[in-house]
Amino acid sequence: MSKRGMLIVLSGPSGVGKGTIRKAIFEQDDNKFHYSISMTTRKKRPGEVNGKDYYFVSKDEFENEIAAGDMLEYARYVDNYYGTPLKYVNKMLDSGKDVFLEIEVKGAMQVRKKCADGLFIFLTPPDLMELRHRIIERGTDDLATIDKRMKRAVGEIEMMQNYDYAVVNDEIPAAVEKIKTIIRAERWRVKRFLPDYKKQLGDVLK
Numbered sequence: 261m262s263k264r265g266m267l268i269v270l271s272g273p274s275g276v277g278k279g280t281i282r283k284a285i286f287e288q289d290d291n292k293f294h295y296s297i298s299m300t301t302r303k304k305r306p307g308e309v310n311g312k313d314y315y316f317v318s319k320d321e322f323e324n325e326i327a328a329g330d331m332l333e334y335a336r337y338v339d340n341y342y343g344t345p346l347k348y349v350n351k352m353l354d355s356g357k358d359v360f361l362e363i364e365v366k367g368a369m370q371v372r373k374k375c376a377d378g379l380f381i382f383l384t385p386p387d388l389m390e391l392r393h394r395i396i397e398r399g400t401d402d403l404a405t406i407d408k409r410m411k412r413a414v415g416e417i418e419m420m421q422n423y424d425y426a427v428v429n430d431e432i433p434a435a436v437e438k439i440k441t442i443i444r445a446e447r448w449r450v451k452r453f454l455p456d457y458k459k460q461l462g463d464v465l466k
């Protein structure tokens with residue numbers, strides 16, 4: 261049986277640029293992670309593709325998935341559901357592949373409880389004005405939604421203490437490099453490395 265893959269969770273407040281960073285990581289040629297496409301009930305934005313950016317579903321469909329126990333985690337976020345389908349994640353991890361989630365903080369905390377050996381990275385903004393600016397610049401939300409997202413973001417930054425690593429998103433290439441460095445180092449953490457190494461040595465270690 262192959263070694264179980266690593267579950268990598270990138271999280272952080274709304275508007276911090278998680279999606280941009282995730283896309284930049286996945287555009288790189290040396291990328292070997294498997295992105296878990298989320299399911300959502302929010303409306304498709306211009307340019308988004310069903311089955312690539314998200315699985316866009318109705319509220320009823322989403323609630324059926326929850327009831328069937330088919331979600332690894334889910335959260336209600338600004339009046340919509342967002343969640344990670346469980347099957348894909350398990351299939352990939354079981355076949356030794358590393359899975360990458362990009363999710364908001366409530367969902368990340370659910371994953372932390374279920375998958376204690378996951379790697380939890382918190383992407384954080386350089387400052388709050390910058391965050392507001394990014395949310396407004398995206399131009400997809402009305403003012404009331406922007407305010408809701410900002411309020412929530414402040415509370416979310418306090419969640420950083422529950423993560424393994426924090427990365428400030430000031431420059432995209434620098435943040436991407438930091439995240440890749442963290443993941444590379446994490447593979448050599450003794451608790452991840454030792455079980456296989458023991459096997460390799462022929463079980464001479466206790």
Ligand code: 5GP
Pocket residue numbers: 272273274275278298299302333334335337342343344362363364365366367368
């Ligand atoms: P957006 O509507 O801007 O695409 O996403 C809103 C928020 O939902 C972002 O913070 C994004 O990271 C988060 N999100 C996307 N997919 C998931 C998911 O599967 N689960 C959870 N909990 N959050 C998600």
